[in-house]
Amino acid sequence: MASDISVAVPSECSPFSRSQTAKTLATERPWLNLYGVRVRPVAPFESLSGKRFVDPALIHRCLPDELLFEVFTRMCPYTLGRAACVCRKWRYTIRNPSLWRSACLKTWQMSGAEANYKIVRSVYDGSWRKMWVQRPRLRTDGLYVSRNTYIHTGVAEWKVTNPVHVVCYYRYLRFYSSGKFLYKISSQRVKEVVKCMNFRASKADCVFKGDSILSGDQVEAALLYPGLRLTLLRMRLRLRGTTIGANNRLDVVKLVTTGVNEDDLKNREDDVLRIVEGWEEDETHDPDVPAISHRRGLTPFVFVPFEETETSVLNLPVDKMDYFVPG
């Protein structure tokens, strides 16, 4: 195609331009530098025909990039992840590390800002986005639901020929970035329970508050059941996900109920975990309440985001859903 470039030598041939003319007279084949380089395919661009590319999106024509970024700063990270799949401009804007830095610092605020900075530098090559995706985190935008079933034999009656019932009950967990969590065990469905899983729940809602701590992918959680006989529930859970960064499954490693006495309660400062720090598995401080490590009702927790609480399959009755959610 392109032949050797020949350029007419200008008449005012100063010593300075002599080397330049020498260069232009030599053959240049810049495309040779492209061999071996993976060039990304570019979407069809209409500027070749001379017409300026008019973006059909009003938002791109009206708002400059800084203001689009301003909008993105007010979205939660899960929405950011979805928005990055919309178009190239959005993907590029969402790559901005300050968005992911604020998300990371908020989610792992219990570790402290300094520790987070150290971790991102040492483990994740300084990329906040990488840390967000790869580091295990407890999701706060929904509920972790564990659906447990057991067989209950009923009384055989006149017309009832099938006295075996499958009873279904749920454990609900809702975590907060501050290290607190809410727990409820109930036979009510997800869509009914989600309304009361917050700090404003009344006593009748039976929602219990506790403290949790996340180290790596292990969650240690403890809560105190109010009442005369002080029972403390300790949970050890392992966080995993169906895909990297999803963090939507919690496996139950251990579920222990144990007793505490008045002295233990005096020492704690609003942190239930501190009461049971360093306790053995079968340790109990109240002889009336033995330490029991439960063996049943330990189905893994499945994460249901708030947007999906109405439509989740976990709402289905037992006869329609007798399988466990995969993963």
Add this chain to the structure above:
Amino acid sequence: MNSLSLRIFLFFFVSSLSRVWSLQATPRLRSIDRSDPIRSMASAAATTTKKMITLKSSDGEEFEVEEAVAMESQTIRHMIEDDCAENGIPLPNVTSKILSKVIEYCKKHVDAAAKPSDEAGAAAAAAAAAAAGGGGGKASAVPEDDLKAWDAEFVKVDQTTLFDLILAANYLNIKGLLDLTCQTVADMIKGKTPEEIRKTFNIKNDFTPEEEEEIRRENQWAFE
């Protein structure tokens, strides 16, 4: 007198609303007696003549607003403080339609900030401390929710107007309006799949199929 009433408005604005504003005491206002704002406000209210500022939109229309309302915009505020506002302030980037909406917003927020202070002032002047405490507390609680409801109605506009409001709020540096409008757009994006977002904003999907797959894999965690 005008600067005195302005100082009082700003004083109560800061104390009654929890929004963060960068207020700098200007040289003109430092001479104000700070010891008894309520009494001086009561006397100021009796004799105040509010200073009006003229704002000129890009299409030549002129809007007369109170100085306090105009000062919601940090851009205009700096212009007034630098004494560039004598012949009216030209705003070549803002059309009259958007400017009227912005003024409506500023007016509403200045009035909402002023109202609890009015009621607190009247109750204190009646020399009933308990009434002032109760009246002041009640007056500031209800307008917060009303204001939020008014804000929600205010942004129920078409996309063009909404984006123009964002641009105007950015140009005029009105933090509250910028927060409100950007949050509205963020809420429009929230909870939608990428295809729905594209439809809402008429965005063209300029990814190639390979890119699309790569992106989807990268962000799969947001969908699970």
